[in-house]
Amino acid sequence: MIVVWASFFIWTVFNSLFLIPLPKRPQIATRPLVSVLVPLRNEERNVVRLVRSLKQLTYESVEFLLLDDQSTDRTYELLLKETKGDNRFQIRKGKPLADGWVGKVHACHQLAKQAKGAYLFFIDADVELKPMVIEQLLAVATTYDAKLVTGFPSFHPQSLPLVGKWLVPLQHFFILFHLPLYLANYTNMRATTAAHGACLFFERAAYEAIGGHASVKQEIVEDVMIARRMKSCGYRVILANVSTHIVCYMYETNKEVWSGFIKNVYVGLNRSPLFVMILTIFYGTFYVAPLFIAPFAITKGWTYALPLVIVIMQKAYVEWKTERSISTCYWMPLSVAAFIVLMYASMRAKRYEWKGRTYT
Structure with missing residues (x-):
């Protein structure tokens, strides 16, 4: 694996x-x-x-x-x-x-x-x-x-x-x-x-x-x-x-972040529930699960920490390539978990609000 x-x-x-x-x-x-x-x-x-x-x-x-x-x-x-x-x-x-x-x-x-x-x-x-x-x-x-x-x-x-x-x-x-x-x-x-x-x-x-x-x-x-x-x-x-x-x-605020992504994510996924489900399984398995697997490295061997290390390295490379600070790479499992929640919130939203205007 x-x-x-x-x-x-x-x-x-x-x-x-x-x-x-x-x-x-x-x-x-x-x-x-x-x-x-x-x-x-x-x-x-x-x-x-x-x-x-x-x-x-x-x-x-x-x-x-x-x-x-x-x-x-x-x-x-x-x-x-x-x-x-x-x-x-x-x-x-x-x-x-x-x-x-x-x-x-x-x-x-x-x-x-x-x-x-x-x-x-x-x-x-x-x-x-x-x-x-x-x-x-x-x-x-x-x-x-x-x-x-x-x-x-x-x-x-x-x-x-x-x-x-x-x-x-x-x-x-x-x-x-x-x-x-x-x-x-x-x-x-x-x-x-x-x-x-x-x-x-x-x-x-x-x-x-x-x-x-x-x-x-x-x-x-x-x-x-x-x-x-x-x-x-x-x-x-x-x-x-x-x-x-x-x-x-x-x-500037968490509310702005949430509202901004809510209006774009599900639309950007072509309003496809199947696509949301596939991404949930994929990211849950390969980018969230390593956070829970890593602690087993203490008792079962260092290889259990490798998936998390590689995930962080992959994110760090992206940030380096785009000349950002690599400081956010350590958030990767939490970032992905938040994105999964966001996908479902965006999918369930009946309307989207942004800057005082409402869209469906």
Whole structure:
């Protein structure tokens, strides 16, 4: 049985070789206009950090469009204050949510209609960008002839509550372990598609050709669905390792963590009870059980501790690969147990609530 855990570790290392890195010294032949598009709804705690992050970007041919999506806090006021005097910024008030649309998708649609760039860079309001990220994404897009470059940000560990420390870092683990990255990056297979709304870097012409965000207007997991649509239309999608240059301050409370994952997990599993059951058996057997097997090492031999050691090593490798602190690798069995509970809670939920809006 030890061979099984060892094979999981080896596969993760091999699979990670096909995660496209961002170039350290990007070479760009031309510098087309890039529109950085940010929907914000009740994001007053993130506005200052976001705007300061955008201001220090080194790419010069850029415009920033920030849309206040019907916020009930000081988001709009802070946006005006923080961007005053910088003509690269355009602050917009979002229209009321139209029937049949998911809130964030509706906001992104409005932003795209007002943008002028040859490339559209959608990000979330809770991210912090490193200075050269646009040059790097543009270099990947041109090198690989990709019409969409996406990736999963790193997550600021100090800003996460306890449940967040358990669940949020699992996103990178799932990608490097479960998603065959060669197929994701070198084929147009829809099933091998992942994307993150904090980093969607589109070539505008391709984005418009597939119908833009209007084509996924009812999708809660709109980032994955629009990436799948790009592939279905024959456009190349690249999943890159952006964790070194995009940091996400995702949640501040355990309630936010739970609500955020509840709305995405079951939908992301194609609302399949069978898939939930299979994952429960798999993760319960190979990632939770080692925690209970390990104590037998005291009386029956050190080999009983090996499964737990390998599980922790596998998680530590993922965190190292995505340049995170490896401190959360020790939480792995608890993280997986929490994820199993989360799957069933998400499956049983009749509606999902997020930022004052309800979805079914």
